[in-house]
Amino acid sequence: MWLLDYFSVPLPFIYLFLSLSIFWCIKYIFKSVKHLCSLPPGPFGFPIFGYYPFLKEHSYIQFDRLSKKYGPVFSLKLGQYDTIVVCDWDNLKDAFANDALLARPAKGFLSGIEETLSVIAMSGDAWREHRRLSLHVLRNVGLGKREMETLISEEIHQFLSSLETNVNDLPQHLMPSVSNNISALLFGRIFDYDDPDKMIIDQSVQGFSESFQFTGITSFLPWLTKPLIALGKANLKIISKTHKHLNNFITKEVLKHQNKANSKEIEDYIDGYLDAQSKRKDDLFNDMILRRNVISFFVAGSETVTSTLTWTLMYLVKYPQYQEKIRSEIQEVIGTEKRPDFSDRLRMPFTQAFLYEVQRIESVVAINLIRRASQDTKIGPYNVPKDSLVFFNFWSVHHEPKLWPNPDKFDPNRFLTDNGTKVIKPPYLVPFSAGKRACPGEGLANVELFLYTVGILQRFKIKSDKPLSFDAKFGLTRRPKYKPDLIFEKISSQY
Numbered sequence: 001m002w003l004l005d006y007f008s009v010p011l012p013f014i015y016l017f018l019s020l021s022i023f024w025c026i027k028y029i030f031k032s033v034k035h036l037c038s039l040p041p042g043p044f045g046f047p048i049f050g051y052y053p054f055l056k057e058h059s060y061i062q063f064d065r066l067s068k069k070y071g072p073v074f075s076l077k078l079g080q081y082d083t084i085v086v087c088d089w090d091n092l093k094d095a096f097a098n099d100a101l102l103a104r105p106a107k108g109f110l111s112g113i114e115e116t117l118s119v120i121a122m123s124g125d126a127w128r129e130h131r132r133l134s135l136h137v138l139r140n141v142g143l144g145k146r147e148m149e150t151l152i153s154e155e156i157h158q159f160l161s162s163l164e165t166n167v168n169d170l171p172q173h174l175m176p177s178v179s180n181n182i183s184a185l186l187f188g189r190i191f192d193y194d195d196p197d198k199m200i201i202d203q204s205v206q207g208f209s210e211s212f213q214f215t216g217i218t219s220f221l222p223w224l225t226k227p228l229i230a231l232g233k234a235n236l237k238i239i240s241k242t243h244k245h246l247n248n249f250i251t252k253e254v255l256k257h258q259n260k261a262n263s264k265e266i267e268d269y270i271d272g273y274l275d276a277q278s279k280r281k282d283d284l285f286n287d288m289i290l291r292r293n294v295i296s297f298f299v300a301g302s303e304t305v306t307s308t309l310t311w312t313l314m315y316l317v318k319y320p321q322y323q324e325k326i327r328s329e330i331q332e333v334i335g336t337e338k339r340p341d342f343s344d345r346l347r348m349p350f351t352q353a354f355l356y357e358v359q360r361i362e363s364v365v366a367i368n369l370i371r372r373a374s375q376d377t378k379i380g381p382y383n384v385p386k387d388s389l390v391f392f393n394f395w396s397v398h399h400e401p402k403l404w405p406n407p408d409k410f411d412p413n414r415f416l417t418d419n420g421t422k423v424i425k426p427p428y429l430v431p432f433s434a435g436k437r438a439c440p441g442e443g444l445a446n447v448e449l450f451l452y453t454v455g456i457l458q459r460f461k462i463k464s465d466k467p468l469s470f471d472a473k474f475g476l477t478r479r480p481k482y483k484p485d486l487i488f489e490k491i492s493s494q495y
């Protein structure tokens with residue numbers, strides 16, 4: 001009070017100030033309680049950090065457990081964000097169809113490390129325009145076309161030859177081979193497996209995938225990213241370093257494209273983007289976004305497929321009887337003289353069922369890339385306030401016992417009709433998500449998964465002389481925690 005006396009503040013002002021403060025506090029508490037009551041139920045967390053300090057590496061399993069307690073759609077605070085988690089098929093179906101849930105977090109996924117958003121992280125009109133342009137260009141240069149399949153088939157041929165000379169060193173060449181397929185679309189060329197620049201970026205993608213988590217600090221506590229990098233927080237340092245490597249490589253590639261003598265011909269994604277950029281009057285398309293888009297497509301297009309294929313090979317070893325069954329389909333439909341064709345899958349139901357079962361049980365993208373509500377909306381009966389973040393827990397849906405009897409059992413037959421002659425893909429198998437923001441690489445990934453699996457089994461018997469661990473590591477994707485020791489025994493020669 002002496003301070004107020006000193007400044008001789010009149011008493012009525014003090015009363016007014018106190019009344020306004022109390023009024024503001026009551027209004028704030030009332031608003032917060034009303035807001036909390038409007039959200040689906042869920043666990044409490046700490047101020048500022050919310051539930052974030054309790055999140056573990058395999059957050060999708062934690063979310064699955066929380067859904068048993070709070071209901072199939074529940075909420076929790078992560079950092080400053082209200083987050084809604086959808087864990088069952090009925091509500092997920094509803095969410096897929098909701099246009100108010102197409103946005104991504106306003107600051108993207110790498111806040112504090114990279115501020116320019118790529119098509120994967122954009123929202124609203126910018127996302128719509130970039131997605132439309134990206135798909136248009138990629139289709140023009142081969143995505144979804146017969147030529148792309150021929151290119152993949154040729155790449156697999158090189159990969160299998162390298163496997164013959166480097167038998168048992170699968171992981172070393174699988175990633176460079178798979179990433180060559182997306183490289184062909186983005187850069188207009190493929191790389192030798194020992195190309196030093198390409199080796200660095202393949203390793204960077206792997207380092208990035210292991211260290212990055214969509215449920216990590218960069219998404220929920222972005223203001224902590226820079227101080228933690230400065231303090232040497234290991235995984236953030238790796239994310240930042242690998243991101244720089246990727247950026248340097250792509251910058252060089254873009255420069256090469258900009259300096260091309262015959263700049264009129266559109267041979268790849270970079271050409272197509274630069275062409276569209278030059279025709280626009282505004283700056284919606286620019287070099288920074290181009291670089292970010294190329295990195296995003298490169299990472300999304302190689303890591304996911306490599307992880308799925310590695311799981312596939314491991315299940316082929318774990319269940320040799322299924323490996324033989326696929327090989328007998330190969331004998332019947334393709335033989336050993338001809339390269340596999342994607343259309344062969346139509347006569348190979350068991351092979352297709354096996355690939356579906358790997359995608360279900362391992363759910364490489366266990367939780368969706370985070371969405372954001374762009375306006376107040378609902379998922380089923382649950383309120384979703386504007387700007388809440390939304391997780392689709394694919395892991396839960398892929399392990400829901402009502403949909404998949406005995407969900408922890410690996411059983412490709414669940415996708416086959418009773419007589420085993422037809423494969424059926426139920427709508428609730430959603431490894432690529434669904435709706436307007438579903439994965440644009442689904443077609444390419446399916447061609448790769450089929451052709452690599454069949455190509456390998458046509459030429460090699462896969463075994464292991466050690467028990468394989470099926471423990472997973474969850475970063476950008478769910479991948480095997482330990483490099484599997486696989487033996488590739490040659491059974492037929494090159495076509």
Ligand code: HEM
Pocket residue numbers: 119120121131182296297300301302304305308364365368369431432433434437438439440441442444445
């Ligand atoms: C087995 C392989 C793959 C899986 C399981 C997978 C899964 C997914 C999932 C679940 C999403 C999130 C979609 C959403 O928000 O609803 C996604 C997005 C995306 N994927 Fe894939 N993907 C795979 C392969 C690929 C490939 C080969 C490419 C390259 C062409 C690719 C490019 C992308 C891009 C660019 C996005 C962001 C789309 C957007 O935000 O509009 N993916 N993927």
